[in-house]
Amino acid sequence: MQLYDIPVRTMNQPYIQMKNVCFSYNTEDGRPTNQVLKNITLTINRGEFVAVLGHNGSGKSTLAKLLNLILLPDSGSIIIDGKEVTSPDLSDDEVYETRRHVGMVFQNPDNQLVATVVEEDVAFGPENLGIPPAEIRARVDKALELVGMSEYRRHSPSRLSGGQKQRIAIAGIIAMLPDCIVFDEPTAMLDPSGRAEVMNIIRMLNRDRGITVLHITHNMNEAITADRVIVINDGELCMDDTPRRVFSQVAKLHSIGLDVPQVTELLYELGLCGVELPVDVLTYEECADLLIRKIEEKK
Amino acid sequence: MNQENSNSAGTVELRGVSYIYGRGTPFEKKAIDNINLTFEPGCITGLIGHTGSGKSTLVQLLNGLLKPDEGRILVDGVDIWDEPKKQNKLRFKVGLVFQYPEYQLFEETVRRDIAYGPSNMKLSGEEIERRVVESAKFCGLDEELLDKSPFELSGGQRRRAAIAGVIAMEPRVLILDEPTAGLDPMGREDILGGMRSYQRARNSTVIIVSHSMEDMARYSDRIVVMKNGRVEASGGRTEVFSRSDMLIGAGLDVPQITRLWEILKGRGIELPDDVFTVERACEVLLDLLRTDLQTVKGR
Amino acid sequence: MLKDITLGQYFPGNSPLHRADPRMKLILTLVEITAVFLCKNMYSFILLIAFTAALVIMSRIPPRMVFRGLKPIIFIIAFTAIINIFWTKGDNLLFEFGFIKVYFEGVMFAVFMIIRIVCLLAGTSVVLTYTTSPIAITDGLEQLLAPLKKIKLPVHEFSMMMTIALRFIPTLIEETDRIMSAQKARGADFTSGSLIDRAKALVPVLIPLFVSAFRRADELAVAMECRCYRGGDGRTRMNVLRYSALDFVLLAVFALFCAAVLLINRFAPGFSL
Numbered sequence: 001m002q003l004y005d006i007p008v009r010t011m012n013q014p015y016i017q018m019k020n021v022c023f024s025y026n027t028e029d030g031r032p033t034n035q036v037l038k039n040i041t042l043t044i045n046r047g048e049f050v051a052v053l054g055h056n057g058s059g060k061s062t063l064a065k066l067l068n069l070i071l072l073p074d075s076g077s078i079i080i081d082g083k084e085v086t087s088p089d090l091s092d093d094e095v096y097e098t099r100r101h102v103g104m105v106f107q108n109p110d111n112q113l114v115a116t117v118v119e120e121d122v123a124f125g126p127e128n129l130g131i132p133p134a135e136i137r138a139r140v141d142k143a144l145e146l147v148g149m150s151e152y153r154r155h156s157p158s159r160l161s162g163g164q165k166q167r168i169a170i171a172g173i174i175a176m177l178p179d180c181i182v183f184d185e186p187t188a189m190l191d192p193s194g195r196a197e198v199m200n201i202i203r204m205l206n207r208d209r210g211i212t213v214l215h216i217t218h219n220m221n222e223a224i225t226a227d228r229v230i231v232i233n234d235g236e237l238c239m240d241d242t243p244r245r246v247f248s249q250v251a252k253l254h255s256i257g258l259d260v261p262q263v264t265e266l267l268y269e270l271g272l273c274g275v276e277l278p279v280d281v282l283t284y285e286e287c288a289d290l291l292i293r294k295i296e297e298k299k
Numbered sequence: 300m301n302q303e304n305s306n307s308a309g310t311v312e313l314r315g316v317s318y319i320y321g322r323g324t325p326f327e328k329k330a331i332d333n334i335n336l337t338f339e340p341g342c343i344t345g346l347i348g349h350t351g352s353g354k355s356t357l358v359q360l361l362n363g364l365l366k367p368d369e370g371r372i373l374v375d376g377v378d379i380w381d382e383p384k385k386q387n388k389l390r391f392k393v394g395l396v397f398q399y400p401e402y403q404l405f406e407e408t409v410r411r412d413i414a415y416g417p418s419n420m421k422l423s424g425e426e427i428e429r430r431v432v433e434s435a436k437f438c439g440l441d442e443e444l445l446d447k448s449p450f451e452l453s454g455g456q457r458r459r460a461a462i463a464g465v466i467a468m469e470p471r472v473l474i475l476d477e478p479t480a481g482l483d484p485m486g487r488e489d490i491l492g493g494m495r496s497y498q499r500a501r502n503s504t505v506i507i508v509s510h511s512m513e514d515m516a517r518y519s520d521r522i523v524v525m526k527n528g529r530v531e532a533s534g535g536r537t538e539v540f541s542r543s544d545m546l547i548g549a550g551l552d553v554p555q556i557t558r559l560w561e562i563l564k565g566r567g568i569e570l571p572d573d574v575f576t577v578e579r580a581c582e583v584l585l586d587l588l589r590t591d592l593q594t595v596k597g598r
Numbered sequence: 599m600l601k602d603i604t605l606g607q608y609f610p611g612n613s614p615l616h617r618a619d620p621r622m623k624l625i626l627t628l629v630e631i632t633a634v635f636l637c638k639n640m641y642s643f644i645l646l647i648a649f650t651a652a653l654v655i656m657s658r659i660p661p662r663m664v665f666r667g668l669k670p671i672i673f674i675i676a677f678t679a680i681i682n683i684f685w686t687k688g689d690n691l692l693f694e695f696g697f698i699k700v701y702f703e704g705v706m707f708a709v710f711m712i713i714r715i716v717c718l719l720a721g722t723s724v725v726l727t728y729t730t731s732p733i734a735i736t737d738g739l740e741q742l743l744a745p746l747k748k749i750k751l752p753v754h755e756f757s758m759m760m761t762i763a764l765r766f767i768p769t770l771i772e773e774t775d776r777i778m779s780a781q782k783a784r785g786a787d788f789t790s791g792s793l794i795d796r797a798k799a800l801v802p803v804l805i806p807l808f809v810s811a812f813r814r815a816d817e818l819a820v821a822m823e824c825r826c827y828r829g830g831d832g833r834t835r836m837n838v839l840r841y842s843a844l845d846f847v848l849l850a851v852f853a854l855f856c857a858a859v860l861l862i863n864r865f866a867p868g869f870s871l
Binding site (some may be wrong): 063065068070092096099100103104106108110111112113114115116117119120124125126127128129130131132133136137140156157158172173176277 | 692726731732733735761762764770772813814816817818820821823824825826827828832833834835836838
Binding site for chain 2 (some may be wrong): 053056057067095186188189191193194218257258259261262263265266269270273284285287288291292294295298
């Protein structure tokens with residue numbers, strides 16, 4: 001059983017489609033109060049790496065939980081891999097099948113790990129799916145190898161660092177062979193080295209293994225390398241474009257409480273003072289090039 | 300600064316301090332190794348270092364939660380371990396806010412929780428009330444939130460309530476261990492801005508432990524860099540951040556702007572060293588481009 | 599400080615007792631307990647001591663660790679001994695001092711009781727607790743009792759609860775430490791004052807701990823659902839326990855021991871309970 005040996009990158013083939021999805025947590029007499037998501041319409045294609053940005057409380061985590069049916073929308077429809085998952089007569093089996101295809105990794109590394117031994121935790125998912133023991137073994141070994149934690153297979157999870165725990169959590173999802181993984185702020189509670197570990201794995205899974213990635217974060221550095229950036233503000237989708245085009249809208253992002261990379265910010269500030277420079281710049285090199293050219297011009 | 304002020308200004312001094320974890324067990328480790336350090340009073344000192352460099356241990360030594368194995372710790376010239384029975388009094392002088400402090404809230408209302416510290420100090424009811432209101436204001440907590448249960452508040456509000464609970468003890472020295480962990484950009488600015496206002500208003504000594512170079516570049520006056528249990532560097536913000544090699548060698552990153560700066564300098568552009576924030580970079584570049592320095596339009 | 603509590607006293611190792619199947623060890627523990635109480639004749643007690651010593655040696659657990667496990671029950675042992683020595687009446691009076699009469703039978707009872715308790719504890723700890731990790735015990739229990747699922751006993755659910763509890767004990771201990779430090783930093787005093795004061799001082803620790811535990815439980819439940827957990831039905835296991843020759847050899851040895859005890863009881867001379 002080969003685990004993701006053949007990257008599947010078929011862009012523009014929709015994998016997830018959300019149409020006019022609305023959600024609220026509270027209902028009084030059946031009417032929704034406190035709408036958390038308002039009329040969300042978006043498409044995620046197979047093999048894409050989509051970053052979802054938003055301030056705390058913007059509804060981005062809720063969006064994630066709708067995709068694997070932990071929550072159900074009040075209205076609107078969600079189609080995953082051609083299947084309408086919001087239909088009222090979806091059977092339990094179909095719900096679990098969706099969850100197998102769309103895995104989810106959460107923010108708190110501790111509260112995802114169930115077993116007292118690393119390899120048994122990674123095996124948890126496949127065990128739930130009723131996979132034969134020999135195959136579970138193969139999947140667990142491969143998953144641990146992919147996340148670089150093979151030598152910790154017999155260790156106790158509680159002794160690991162935050163970054164290592166998250167890697168185990170990711171391995172546990174990979175072992176279920178999902179098509180898509182939703183990462184709900186996976187690095188928010190990690191230190192810089194843990195963050196780097198986890199981001200490397202996420203990127204590798206998308207780039208080398210063709211897994212569709214939905215990465216929810218408020219850290220724009222993690223969104224820079226995405227294929228697309230979606231910005232959610234107060235429950236509404238307010239931007240959906242490439243990172244370059246999203247981050248160049250500096251004023252708008254600031255107004256909704258988000259950051260942009262410092263190079264982008266710098267060029268924007270210079271622009272406010274009358275220096276004409278393109279703002280859709282994300283890397284140090286590009287920025288340096290532009291500035292140097294401008295400096296040379298003035299000489 | 301007159302003599303009286305500087306004496307009671309909250310000077311914290313470490314002389315030859317060492318601390319060993321797990322003495323006598325196979326896991327014995329010298330977390331802090333012969334540190335000699337003075338935290339300047341009346342300013343914000345950023346304490347930075349790689350994970351495991353000893354920052355958290357240092358911070359717990361400062362308020363007496365841990366006892367040094369070697370050396371002395373002096374607050375305002377007095378060894379904090381001179382009178383072990385008075386440990387509690389010390390806690391009121393050196394306030395410590397842990398990471399994710401919102402997890403320590405327990406009272407029925409926010410007001411009572413903030414009052415917990417002051418009431419342990421055996422203050423009068425009026426005094427406690429005054430402090431509660433004032434510290435809530437410093438932390439940006441609306442008065443109407445004071446009578447709610449802490450568990451009804453949002454994550455960001457709970458964090459502010461927790462910080463207010465420590466500020467209400469009016470400590471001479473305030474230590475915050477990663478106060479912005481897990482917060483979005485707006486939340487980070489609110490908290491750090493609030494701490495700066497607090498420090499300026501009270502002229503107290505504030506020590507912030509952080510992993511974010513950008514935050515430290517913006518909000519601290521002085522920096523202490525820790526590496527492997529020792530002090531690698533200590534000095535003014537400019538002095539420390541201009542030493543990129545030292546920072547990288549200590550397992551740290553440099554502020555994004557500094558990376559850009561290094562590239563520009565590497566390409567032969569003559570630039571001053573004291574640039575770690577976007578604002579300053581903007582100033583310098585505008586100068587360089589010989590543009591009239593228009594006032595940067597407010598956001 | 600709280601982190602230093604070692605749970606379950608499991609000593610990793612590679613002795614035959616470590617390597618035996620946990621299910622067999624659970625069975626052997628029961629067999630051993632039975633055997634201990636079957637002993638009546640003084641020769642059977644001598645055999646019991648020898649057998650237990652052999653088990654300790656086979657487990658390669660340092661004897662002083664085994665004796666450390668007996669420390670908590672020193673009181674019970676002493677108490678039992680005293681009761682039996684001074685209050686048991688028999689036929690052979692050993693000595694008299696005023697109204698205190700000590701009989702031979704009393705002394706023997708005391709000796710036998712002590713041997714029973716010591717061997718019981720040492721034996722079971724060496725067969726089970728010191729040589730089997732808590733998770734292995736849980737697995738063993740689950741797979742041993744699996745047939746009971748047919749009569750609707752929640753074997754899997756119980757085992758899952760145990761696993762999760764074991765998984766989170768270190769985490770919760772760390773959290774308690776953290777919360778205590780945080781409250782100490784706000785002036786909480788856990789060490790002075792009356793018992794009531796100290797109990798009250800724990801409220802700021804217990805409430806956040808409980809709230810946090812519930813939150814963890816909630817998040818964990820969601821995470822488990824995301825990994826398609828739906829109870830025990832249709833679940834497979836990666837590590838399926840398998841009996842080996844070693845297990846049956848151990849079973850045979852224990853069975854022989856029991857048979858020997860019974861035979862001795864029946865036919866051996868000498869003092870008997």
